Amino acid sequence: MSKLVDIQFPKYGKVGVFDAGDLTISKGDKVLVETELGPSLGTVCSEPRERGEEWSEKPLPKVQRPADENDLRNYEQNRRMEKEIYEFCYGKIQERGLPMNLVSVDRLFEGGKVMVYFTAEGRIDFRELVKDLVQRFRTRIEMRQIGVRHQAKMVGGLGGCGRQLCCTTFLSNFDPVSIKMAKEQNLSLNPSKISGMCGRLMCCLSYEYQYYESARKGIPKVGKRVKTTQGDGKVVRQNVLKRVLTVLLDSGEEQEVSYDDVIRNPSAGQPAPGKANDQPKKCNGECVNSCKEKEKE
Template sequence: MKKVISVRFKAGGKAYYFDPADLDVQTGDHVIVETARGIECGEVVAGPKEIPDSQVVRELKTVKRMADAVDIRRMEKNRADEKTAFEICTQRIAAHKLEMKLVEAEYNLDRTKIVFYFTADGRIDFRDLVKDLAGVFHTRIELRQIGVRDESKMLGGLGICGQPFCCSRFLKDFQPVSIKMAKEQGLSLNPTKISGSCGRLMCCLAYEQKAYEYLNSITPMNGSVVRTPEFEGVVVEANPVSGMLKVRPLNESLAPKYFRRSECVYLRGGKRAPKAPDPDQE
């Protein structure tokens, strides 16, 4: 077991594990740590806790010290100056006629480096742009190309559900999402209805996938022949979530009727439900 704290460097960003050493660190404190980008000031979003060694994928870096008022003021000034840097870089990109879209500018704490994040359709030769920016900011310049999902995470916004983007609020990593998930959940395959603002399939398709896989596995699907309390018939409509089946009698003189999944016994055809516990019978 290892003792760790979780540190986040920007709102909605990913939290990283650090070793608090002997410091008395609590949630809400600010600490100074060393990252791949250099020295950074981050907020502790989860106080000291112990986790299994298997959850630590790389060597933990130790917190250097608690942040003081000077560090916090410097961090706030950097955030303000990043807006100016963003505007200047945007102007320089236009001047160099580069096919790239600037997303965000980011200083590290000691201002020894500034990173510009951008999106582009292909590879961009930005060597002249870097020289230009270095002459303006007199510090190390790094341009980093990101994907459209990362862009949405950085910029934020509202999804079609009316809530702020999941990636901007709580998603730590992007999970693979496939069109198969939309099919299994009975959603429209119209790209405009199942895609997020980033243009990729919505991340929320993955949230309930395991539940849908289970419900689909225990639900007789369309074309299955089942025995209901009243007759034998063919399933013409199945709702795995509600557990309701619309069954057309084999005797076509009778009208279709709705039955609960737990009331029907699978006989043949269609998709057979395996022998598994049914939530409706709990």
């Protein structure tokens, strides 16, 4: 059975899972791997492991072979060329007054193509810029306009938690994130607290959202009146993780009450969270035949 390894790409720090097949490699080795843009140099950052059930049905890119001295020299040459292309391209952007922000330049491992990544508010006519680059470096140039989230992914940095950005280390796709996710988790809605380095809502707001959403079902909302074992009052706060409500009692005292201590919601006549409703169910029309048979008896 083929083995799996984690590969880190030196330029961006991104880590991916690759199929090592039956190659004899170990942690710290330099290898050539398959990517959507062709071969790329990476570093093995884990010991080979068996391909478990979670990866059994997933097609994975392959490790082609261990890197040799020529591959390492080629990589260093590409990095020097990228720096030169970046400086030249940046100068031409300023010279032509193009409203675009140059993010990164990648020269493919085999050297036949250069990818230029940039951000801009709208569409940019960069045809003259491409001509300048082709005339200077005599290679294929591809311009790619990216969003601010992809820019943060490529540039990297530290999040408010002190760890490297999720998009730089392990996230492959950008899932939609909404302000509702922050509200559901009782987080501060201060933009500086819930925005990432890219200026968009932090991706991590979606990590625990589904848990909070399911845990709140059947729980009295903030502002609702409830009847508890300690008296009647109004819910002023919720702590979903501890399963506790803070209730302002009619006596003026605030009490922390477990979900299980909520007897009912007097304003809506609902049973306590998690407790069954003992009221008999009414016929909903789906049991017409059985009801008629009982009437005949």
